[in-house]
Amino acid sequence: MLIRMPDYMTFVSLSRRYVSVHGWQRNMTPVSVLVEEIPLSLVEACDRWVQRNQGVLEVYPSKLGDVSQRDVLLLAPLKAFMEKTVEDEEVAGLLSNIGGVLDRIPNRETVLTCGDKRLVVGRQPRVMGIINVTPDSFSDGGRHFRVEDAVARACQMVEDGADIIDVGGESSRPGSEPVGAHEEMERIVPVIRTLAKRIDVPISVDTTKAEVARAALDAGAGMINDISGLHWDLEVGKVAAEYKVPVIVMHTRGKPKTMQRDIHYRSLMSEIIRYLKEGVEIALASGVPSDQIVVDPGIGFGKTLENNLTIMNRLYELSVLGKPILLGASRKTFIGEILETDVDQRLEGTLATTAYGIIRGADIVRVHDVKENVRVVRMLERMMDLNEETVG
Secondary structure (H helix, E strand, O other), rough: EEOOOHHHHHHHHHHHHOOOOOOOOHHHHHEEEEEEEEEHHHHHHHHHHHHHOOEEEEEEOOOOOOOOEEEEEEEEEOOOOHHOOOOOOOHHHHHHHHHHHHHOOOOOOOOEEEOOOEEEOOOOOOOEEEEEEOOOOOOOOOEEEEOOHHHHHHHHHHHHOOOOEEEEOOOOOOOHHHHHHHHHHHHHHHHHHHHHOOOOOOEEOOOOOHHHHHHHHHHHHOOOOOOOOOOOOOHHHHHHHHHOOOOOEEOOOOOOOOOOOOOEEEEOOHHHHHHHHEEEEEEHHOOHHHHHHHEEEEOOOOOOOHHHHHHHHHHHHHHHHHOOOEEEOOOHHHHHHHOOOOOOOOOHHHHHHHHHHHOOOOOOOOOOHHHHHHHHHHHHHHHHHHOOHHHO
């Protein structure tokens, strides 16, 4: 069973604790909840519950093709979903699951403990600067492959306002060949070790290998960014737990070499959320605390142009996982396809994804051009936080 919030205004109402635009009390705000894969016997019980609460029920075939199950959309007052005493046991169990999801959605602060550094997310959007220590990066063509160049660029990013620096030693562009752990460590460890002495913001290591993650953490990194969502090397989660650092769980469809072939999803957002949920469960089973997990939908990783646009528009649906959301759309191919530009001409497109992504629920944006994106974030903060008391 998967619970989703398919309506953006519902997400805004819950995450910001807004009062209904009609002046109703919050607990009477209408809420839409999509529940996938429920047994046929529960559909009738849901129908009776909806009628008692003056709501609406819509029933659809299961997106996964199981004829014994249905997907249902429930529309009812928030108060009804949070009801504690329901006679029908099946409905009571369903409402308990829905209530747990709704409780996780409000935009609360989360403190990520990155070694000896702390990063508060949720209060304001955060900017992660990208450092690719690779000779074949899609975005910078190996411009920061030398240690001194990578360090200088990272220090400039911090000066420009970066809240996190993400260092990677293996290209994940479509079609790229894998790199061995030893070579990956040789690329990133000297950079991380030097940066740890020079900057005062957390350093994240972008890797899918536990061996590399451990070496990076020993060198001074304080966070793990795993593009496989902990699916390729189960030891990565254990390393994060051992070192007591946060982990970013990302969705991908296959390895970089083949991920753009034969792309097909039955239900894009459902499959992304399921994959991320599995990654979160792996992290929890490894001993990573629940409040030290971040999720990322994986823009460009096994997605078409239309897939990426759908994710941008429905990013808020990831809020049902109850984790901070990271968005990495900077300079991605879909921007180039829309604007018909090369990778070094995608700044304006990236800024658009940053602004829209934050509005749709992103807590962290991962970018190449820090100064420009920080300015967008600061402007958005002021506009989104404006209220009547600040208006002359």
